[in-house]
Amino acid sequence: MRKVLILDTTLRDGEQAPGYSMNQSEKVQMAKQLDRLGVDIIEAGLPVSSNEDYRATKAIAAAVQNAAVTAISRCVKADIQRTWEAIRKARHPRLHLFIATSEIHMEHKLNMTEEQVFETAAECVAYAKSLCDDVEFSAEDATRSDRAFLLRLFNRAIQEGATTVNIADTVGYATPTEIHELVSYLKSNLCDPSVKFSVHVHNDLGMGVANTLASIRAGADQVECTVNGIGERAGNVALEEIVMALHTRRDYYQCETNIDTKQIYRTCKLLTTMNGVGLAPNKPIVGVNAFAHESGIHQHGVLMSPQTYEIMKPEDIGIYRNQRVVLGKHSGKHAFADRIAELGYSMSEEAIVAAFERFKRLAERKKEITDKDMEALIGAGALAIRETYSLKSFVINSGPMISATAVVRLVRDGQEYEHVARGEGPIDASFKAIDRIVKMQAKLENWTMQAVTEGEDALGEAVCKITCNGHQVVGRGLSSDIVEASIRSYINAINKAVALEEQDQLLQEQEN
Numbered sequence: 001m002r003k004v005l006i007l008d009t010t011l012r013d014g015e016q017a018p019g020y021s022m023n024q025s026e027k028v029q030m031a032k033q034l035d036r037l038g039v040d041i042i043e044a045g046l047p048v049s050s051n052e053d054y055r056a057t058k059a060i061a062a063a064v065q066n067a068a069v070t071a072i073s074r075c076v077k078a079d080i081q082r083t084w085e086a087i088r089k090a091r092h093p094r095l096h097l098f099i100a101t102s103e104i105h106m107e108h109k110l111n112m113t114e115e116q117v118f119e120t121a122a123e124c125v126a127y128a129k130s131l132c133d134d135v136e137f138s139a140e141d142a143t144r145s146d147r148a149f150l151l152r153l154f155n156r157a158i159q160e161g162a163t164t165v166n167i168a169d170t171v172g173y174a175t176p177t178e179i180h181e182l183v184s185y186l187k188s189n190l191c192d193p194s195v196k197f198s199v200h201v202h203n204d205l206g207m208g209v210a211n212t213l214a215s216i217r218a219g220a221d222q223v224e225c226t227v228n229g230i231g232e233r234a235g236n237v238a239l240e241e242i243v244m245a246l247h248t249r250r251d252y253y254q255c256e257t258n259i260d261t262k263q264i265y266r267t268c269k270l271l272t273t274m275n276g277v278g279l280a281p282n283k284p285i286v287g288v289n290a291f292a293h294e295s296g297i298h299q300h301g302v303l304m305s306p307q308t309y310e311i312m313k314p315e316d317i318g319i320y321r322n323q324r325v326v327l328g329k330h331s332g333k334h335a336f337a338d339r340i341a342e343l344g345y346s347m348s349e350e351a352i353v354a355a356f357e358r359f360k361r362l363a364e365r366k367k368e369i370t371d372k373d374m375e376a377l378i379g380a381g382a383l384a385i386r387e388t389y390s391l392k393s394f395v396i397n398s399g400p401m402i403s404a405t406a407v408v409r410l411v412r413d414g415q416e417y418e419h420v421a422r423g424e425g426p427i428d429a430s431f432k433a434i435d436r437i438v439k440m441q442a443k444l445e446n447w448t449m450q451a452v453t454e455g456e457d458a459l460g461e462a463v464c465k466i467t468c469n470g471h472q473v474v475g476r477g478l479s480s481d482i483v484e485a486s487i488r489s490y491i492n493a494i495n496k497a498v499a500l501e502e503q504d505q506l507l508q509e510q511e512n
Helices: 010-014 024-037 051-063 077-087 103-110 114-131 147-159 176-188 208-217 239-248 261-275 296-304 333-342 349-363 371-380 426-438 482-511
Strands: 005-008 041-043 068-074 093-100 135-140 164-169 196-201 222-225 390-399 402-412 415-423 442-451 460-468 471-479
Touching (some): 010 024, 024 041, 024 051, 024 261, 051 068, 051 077, 068 077, 077 093, 077 114, 093 103, 103 114, 114 135, 135 147, 147 176, 164 176, 176 196, 208 222, 222 239, 333 349, 390 482, 402 426, 415 426, 426 442, 442 482, 460 482
Parallel strands (some): 005 041, 005 222, 041 068, 068 093, 164 196
Antiparallel strands (some): 402 415
């Protein structure tokens, strides 16, 4: 079957969206998971946007083992040079250049004529080629551009050394029929048929996946997408939806990807853990209702044969039907590690030991340990950082006729610190008590709580987003006690803020 390449831009286009920012360690961990997922090209960032993005891109380039690593740049030589410095140590580096090609963008954003755009693009592609063998050239807002101009521009870019050309439906304007015709026209008229043709589609009108699949039918060799469809405005095309559409309908598309579909669920879960933004229950492929059946007719059909109402198997994306494992408080680390491997997770010995300690504490409080519990435990340690502060104990006094009061005791460097505070409720009081201990100016931006497992002793996952010392960080806490989960999420966020502050101080010292 024809191979379709997957360029993932979660760490660039996806991360640009409000509320989805990640720090360097989170980006590196996400890049490693994308590598395990089988992504062909990882777009690591926009290095010229900030020193932080430059450093993160450089770290990703050094960490990724299999995928090509690219970073995007405007058609400006200084930007291209800076971008190359960030990715040059990658095993498979790619320079990605873009320039706007629609009349509205050229006039109002670039203040350039068509010929100026043409010459600038040609000159910059040639310069990029002098630095890197693999060069991708993108036309921003291509679906609102003159197709004759696009073809002339792409052919010139190819002559200057571009190995991939890409059209971007930047504002999600196209329809499936229109984009199919555009891809067919451009691809069939390229001066070098061996050059890869790519599409980058946004979802403003809800047609992102349909437009991308129409492009593939028209002959596109590469698609650009993000995990969970994150991105500016209505988002980008969701990687998991494109991959599973091609996987499920191989008979129709006659295409395949290099993606290990069994890594899809954990990749999507990791991203929600990092940014604290949950998925809609009816989100295709990975939403909690994607494989749920409530209708009696549907339930009967699925019990008789899953294929009656399930066109995909949960196992295909890494969700296992066996929800109960024979593990408990007397289980050993070896059995625990074996179950982690069976669930498809790859963890270091150090991470397994830490997860096992969390498992033992949970087993003391829960009657039954399920696969979902296991996944929650693993996720809780996925973004482990040094614990500057750890929770020792807390006492809550709350009721409808009294002010909520919290007494929280934390440990730092072996020393215990305790404070008491009043608040609008037990969570607010607890957070205020923590603020008094750590003496940091933290502003709570958002807080959510949801059950991640079933039953009366279900694990609750609290996610809080705070702004502290100019950084926005997400904290996560897990417990069968919702107040404890909330407190742990806030402490986790504070610890991340402390780590970022220490990192800023170190970088400042190095610069001085």
